[in-house]
Amino acid sequence: MHNIHISVSQERCMHHPQAPIGIYDSGLGGLSVLRQLWQKLPQESVIYVADTARVPYGGRSPEEIQRFSHEIIDFMIENGVKMIAVACNTSSVIVLPALKRYQGVPVLGLAQAGAQLPPTIRRVGLLATEATIRSQQYRRMLQLNHPFVELHELACPDFVPLVESGRWEGAEAHQLVAERLKPLQEKGLDGVILGCSHFPYLARAIRASLGEKVALLDPAERLVDKIAKELSQNRLLNTDPQPSTHVYTTAHPASFQPLAERYLEKELRHLRQSDLHGRLSQTPQQSPALLLPVSL
Numbered sequence: 001m002h003n004i005h006i007s008v009s010q011e012r013c014m015h016h017p018q019a020p021i022g023i024y025d026s027g028l029g030g031l032s033v034l035r036q037l038w039q040k041l042p043q044e045s046v047i048y049v050a051d052t053a054r055v056p057y058g059g060r061s062p063e064e065i066q067r068f069s070h071e072i073i074d075f076m077i078e079n080g081v082k083m084i085a086v087a088c089n090t091s092s093v094i095v096l097p098a099l100k101r102y103q104g105v106p107v108l109g110l111a112q113a114g115a116q117l118p119p120t121i122r123r124v125g126l127l128a129t130e131a132t133i134r135s136q137q138y139r140r141m142l143q144l145n146h147p148f149v150e151l152h153e154l155a156c157p158d159f160v161p162l163v164e165s166g167r168w169e170g171a172e173a174h175q176l177v178a179e180r181l182k183p184l185q186e187k188g189l190d191g192v193i194l195g196c197s198h199f200p201y202l203a204r205a206i207r208a209s210l211g212e213k214v215a216l217l218d219p220a221e222r223l224v225d226k227i228a229k230e231l232s233q234n235r236l237l238n239t240d241p242q243p244s245t246h247v248y249t250t251a252h253p254a255s256f257q258p259l260a261e262r263y264l265e266k267e268l269r270h271l272r273q274s275d276l277h278g279r280l281s282q283t284p285q286q287s288p289a290l291l292l293p294v295s296l
Contacts, residue, residue, distance in 0.1 A: 015082065015104070017238045020045040020246070021227065022081035024072045027055035027164050028256070029197030030087030031263055033110065034245070036224040037085075038264075041231075045243040047079055050260075053250035053280065056160040057090045058129025058196070065094045065131065071279040075248075077103050078277060082236050085227060086110060089195050089219070090129050093137035106234075108226055114193050114219030115141035121190045121215070123150045127181075127206070128195030130155045138195060152187050156180050160198045166259045168201040177205035184210065191215035201263065248274040 021037070023030055027050050034048055049072050051057075057065055069091045076084055084107045086092040092109030099107055115138060117124060126138055133155045142151055158176060167173055184192070192214055194200055200218050207216060231237045247268050249256050261268055274280075 015236070017082075017236050018045065018240050019080050019082035019236075020047045020244075022047045022049070022073075022076035022079070022084040023087045024049040024051065024069075024076070024084070024091075025088040025197050026051045026057040026090075027160075027198070028201070028259055028263065029160070029163065029199075031260055032197050032200040032218070033085060033087040033220045033223060035264055036218075036220045037227065038266075040224050041228055041237075043238045043240060043243055044231075045238065045240070046245045047076060047081055048245065048247045049075065049274075049276075050247065050249045050256060052253075052256050055164060056129070057088060058131050058157055058160055060131060062094050062131070062135070065091055067281060069095045071276050071281065073102060073107070075274070075276040075279060077105060081105060083108065083227065083230065085223060087197050087220070087223070089114065089197060090131045093132050093135040097137065106230055108223060108230065110197060110219045110223050111138060111195070112141065113223035113226055114138070114195060114217065115145055116222055117142070117146050117149060117191070117193075117217065118215070121146070121149060121217075123188055123190050124152070124217075125184045125187065125189045125192035125210075125214075126151060126153045126195045127156050127159075127192060127199055128153070129160065130157050132195055138193070152184060152189065154181070154184055156196070156199070159202060160196065163198040163201045164259075166262070169204070173202060174205045174208055177202055178209040181206065181209045189214050191217050193217045194219065244270060246270040246272075248272060248276075250274065250276065250280055 021044050023033055051068060054068055084105055086109040089111045092111040096109040133153050142149060203216055253271055253273055257271055
C-alpha cells in the first residue's frame, strides 16, 4: 500500500461513532451491500466507491486487483472511515487473506461472509467471477467452515457486463442466465451462493433457472450482520439522526447514476467523480480524460 500520513484529528474521527463506513466495489455490484446496510443500519453514514474506470475486476490479475484495492482503501482511510467493507467478492478473496485491519480500521469482506452457510445446506453451488474461482479461496473457506458440504463452482463472466449495462431484467437476462446455469440444474443443489455482488441484481433470473427449492444465498446480508456486530462490540454504532451517503466513481458518473438510482430506488444526492486523491492508476481500458474530478 501507499505510505500515507494520518493526522491526529483524522485518527480520532475514525474511532468516532459518527465516522462513515467505507464500502467499495468495481461498479454497481456493491450497491447490494449498501441497500442491505440502509435497511439494517439506517443511522450509519457511508462513503461508497465504485471503481467504474476499471470495471470489471473478474478477468484481471491478482496484482492488478491488489493495486486497485489498496488505492481505494487508502482513499477511504484519508476520508476518516471507521470500518471498510470490501463489497466485491473478487477483491475480498485476493486482498483479505492478508489484510484484516489497516491503520487501525477493521476490514471486512464479502466472500468471508458468504462462506458461512445455513446448517440446512449440504450441496451448494458457487456463482462467481473467473478470478474468484481461480483463487480457490471460497473452496478453502467452505472446507474449513463446512467440511461435509459438496461444492459446485461455476464462473459466470457475462453476468457483470449484463448488470453494468443495466440489462438485469427482462427476457434477455433470463435467457442468458438460464444458458449459463445449465451445468448446475441437475446437481440437486440445496442453495447457491451469489458469489459476486452484481449477482443479486439477477436474482429473479437465477431463481427461474434453478427453481424455487434452491435457496439463493446473498453474502451481502451476512456481511451487514457482521458489520453491525463489529460496530456494536467496539461501541461505534452511530446515533446521528441525519446520516449521509457520499458516492464516488472513478469514471464519469453519467452512466452509473441512473442505474444506481434505479436499483436503490433512491436519489443519490452526493455523487461525484474522483481520482482517489491522485492514486488512480491507469490501465489500457482507461482514458486520461476520465481522471478529472467532476462533481454533480
